[in-house]
Amino acid sequence: MIRVALVALANAKGSPGTTTAALVLALQWPRPVLLVEADLAGSSILAGYFRGQLPHDRGLQPLAIAHSHGDLEASFWGQTIPLVRNDPDKKLLPGIVSPHTAPAVANLWGPLANQLVALERGGIDVLVDLGRLGTGGVVREDREPLVRLADQVLITTGSRLPDIAVTRELVKSRTSVVDAAARELTNLTALTVGPGRPYDAGEIARTLGLGTVGSLAWDPVNAEVLSVGSPAGRRYSTSPLVRSAGPVISRIQDRTEKRRARFATGPRDGGSGSGPHRPPEYADGGSRAAQAAGQRRDGGGRA
Numbered sequence: 001m002i003r004v005a006l007v008a009l010a011n012a013k014g015s016p017g018t019t020t021a022a023l024v025l026a027l028q029w030p031r032p033v034l035l036v037e038a039d040l041a042g043s044s045i046l047a048g049y050f051r052g053q054l055p056h057d058r059g060l061q062p063l064a065i066a067h068s069h070g071d072l073e074a075s076f077w078g079q080t081i082p083l084v085r086n087d088p089d090k091k092l093l094p095g096i097v098s099p100h101t102a103p104a105v106a107n108l109w110g111p112l113a114n115q116l117v118a119l120e121r122g123g124i125d126v127l128v129d130l131g132r133l134g135t136g137g138v139v140r141e142d143r144e145p146l147v148r149l150a151d152q153v154l155i156t157t158g159s160r161l162p163d164i165a166v167t168r169e170l171v172k173s174r175t176s177v178v179d180a181a182a183r184e185l186t187n188l189t190a191l192t193v194g195p196g197r198p199y200d201a202g203e204i205a206r207t208l209g210l211g212t213v214g215s216l217a218w219d220p221v222n223a224e225v226l227s228v229g230s231p232a233g234r235r236y237s238t239s240p241l242v243r244s245a246g247p248v249i250s251r252i253q254d255r256t257e258k259r260r261a262r263f264a265t266g267p268r269d270g271g272s273g274s275g276p277h278r279p280p281e282y283a284d285g286g287s288r289a290a291q292a293a294g295q296r297r298d299g300g301g302r303a
Contacts, residue, residue: 005120010133012170017193022129028245037095039131051229059094113145154191194218213251217244
């Protein structure tokens with residue numbers, strides 16, 4: 001099985017489901033995995049999935065202090081917690097307490113990205129929940145090293161027009177025009193949360209000018225097991241949400257294998273700078289979702 005060193009998930013303003021998507025993928029991941037909360041809006045997993053039952057005394061902020069003393073690598077695992085009780089192969093690195101504490105970790109992102117890439121040598125995969133991603137340019141994005149070094153950056157979007165429109169602008173703002181043949185080589189890829197409401201994952205991906213790793217089912221009841229810690233029902237393990245995670249994971253692995261074969265990058269050393277370059281942009285593809293998104297931006301479409 002391909003080793004996926006680093007997979008990031010991100011969304012545009014107002015586009016839902018990134019943390020829930022990161023959790024369901026981590027919990028279904030077939031190899032040892034670390035989930036990193038890197039959302040500048042603050043941690044939501046401790047209050048949600050863990051229902052506020054764990055103290056927020058580990059995570060990025062103590063790790064940033066350790067880094068300032070030159071102890072990032074030695075302190076790293078001590079700042080993680082088990083994501084699943086009695087399962088040492090699934091861990092969580094909790095995020096910051098609130099947006100007000102984001103400046104305290106601004107200098108951590110580059111060294112942290114290199115540290116996460118280096119975990120591959122130990123056979124550990126990493127999922128990073130970035131939350132809302134900066135557009136680049138005018139907006140400073142301190143977490144850019146995580147985006148640049150990721151094997152895949154899953155841009156999560158709902159399938160409704162407002163979600164697609166803001167996601168399309170995010171993708172356009174972060175990429176440059178190249179031949180569409182490179183679509184399978186960029187590390188940016190689309191992940192649809194709740195397809196068919198009304199657009200499907202393939203149509204959304206063409207609108208964004210990206211490849212796709214498929215979709216996670218729209219399953220609000222079972223999503224609350226992850227988002228707010230609701231008790232899992234008897235059929236949770238066979239719910240549409242959980243069942244849809246497996247094919248997404250397989251497609252993530254397939255896309256990573258293709259990119260690595262193209263760029264001849266095997267397991268990487270942390271800090272080697274061998275991660276993917278800034279991903280390219282592509283044409284709209286002429287889909288009806290693209291046309292509708294364009295109309296909305298110009299003021300001519302339905303809300």
